[in-house]
Amino acid sequence: MGSRRSNRRVFLKQSARISLCTVVPYIWTGGRAKAGPIEESSFPAFEYHEIGRIGNQMGQTSLVDIDKDGRLDWVVGCNHGDVWWFQYKGPDEWVRHKIGSGAGTEVGGVAFDVDGDGWIDQVSGSTWYRNPGNPAGKEFTKYSNGAINNSHDCVAADIDQDGKLEVVMMQDSAGIYWYKIPSDPTKLWEAHRVGPAVHAGISPRGVGDIDGDGDLDIVRSTGWYENVDGKGNVWKWHGNIPGGHGGRFKDATRAWIVDLNKDGHNDVVMTDCDTEIGPRRVHWFENKDGKGGVWERHEIATGKGDLHSLAVADFDNDGDMDIFSGEGPLGGSGPGGKRRWFIWENVDGKGGSWKEHIILEGPECHEAVAGDVDGDGAIDICSKAWNGNLHIYLRNLLGGKRRPSPAPSS
DSSP: OOEEEEOOOEEEOOOOSSSTTOOOOEEEOSSSEEEOOOOOOSSOOEEEEEEEEOOSSEEEEEEEOTTSSSSOEEEEEETTSOEEEEEEEETTEEEEEEEESOOBOSSOOEEEOSSSSSSOEEEEBTEEEEOOSSOTTOOOEEEEOOOOSSOSEEEEEOTTSSSSOEEEEEETTTEEEEEEOOSSTTSOOEEEEEEOOOSSOSTEEOEEOSSSSSSOEEEOSSOEEEETTSSSSOEEEEOOOOOOOOSSSTTOEEEEEEOSSSSSSOEEEEEEOSOSSSOOOEEEEEETTSSSSOEEEEEEEOSOOOBOOOEEEOTTSSSSOEEEEEBOTTOOSSGGGOEEEEEEEETTSSSSOEEEEEEEEESOOEEEEEEOTTSSSSOEEEEEOSSSOEEEEEEETTGGGOOOOOOOOO
């Protein structure tokens, strides 16, 4: 059965530029965001909406169109527990539906069409759930796929260039694997080992063409695995990216492969995550030779909290890529350890100059996903807590040049 929730909306405004006296014109008060003074800025404002409250220790996040109504829905699942999708009806109206139980994963999960029937399914580590079609109010059919259990990272990508998506998974002790999905996906999937793992490092978009040869490679915190034969059968490790850290979960990062400086070569954006100690950075690595042989590190921000989210997108619709992250369970940089949600605006369009915007302060941000939820042409953000049950939708008000509504009074 679906669970319907309607919530009041709250206006959030971004911060001033990076400085020692960065202004946060809104705060989190536990049940809502409270607006402060409003600045004029060309960067878009974000409006706070609560999606719902359920679960704890959640991951497996995606923004996909589960019901084929043309709008993005929020998919999320608990650590070896229940998995849900929240049907988007409007900014203040999300209807919760259960996908299934007993997810074979911790954090790692990804939604895509596994069986080629045109409906989005859910892969949660060693389990996957088949969309029954017209899925509102129906549980999905659960299957075991034989993949590693307790995966932290899952990425869907066409590793062997056969025109079909496979799944890359990583778990600390097991390693990194990619799984070829058979013609009958209810059978066990074919495992291919790539190499050793760290706790986190290939999600959400750490699979891409690093060396410019047309096939997909895999980034992992301090280096990258080259897809030598282009089919995923032979891999070569290059430990030449100066990322990672020495925290509790050594070298745990979030990663995104993208041509950030528009030179025709894919670069890598990373955030430090799963660590309580500094410097907890956001940085990008320039692919200087276009072949992954020479990298130049560019620092975007440092001294932040546990940055367990990463999304690279054009949040202000100016034609270049900006960077979103938010602070997660192992600490925040706000007053009293409050978690901050950031967007770093790509000011010069080539990654040489950045302006920091704090778009929310207070609740945990963990495994956030960005996408145009409401179809207005502006990139929105959905996220949730790891320790807690709160799910959040931040609506980008750039679409249609909307002006914000005033925040409700306390």
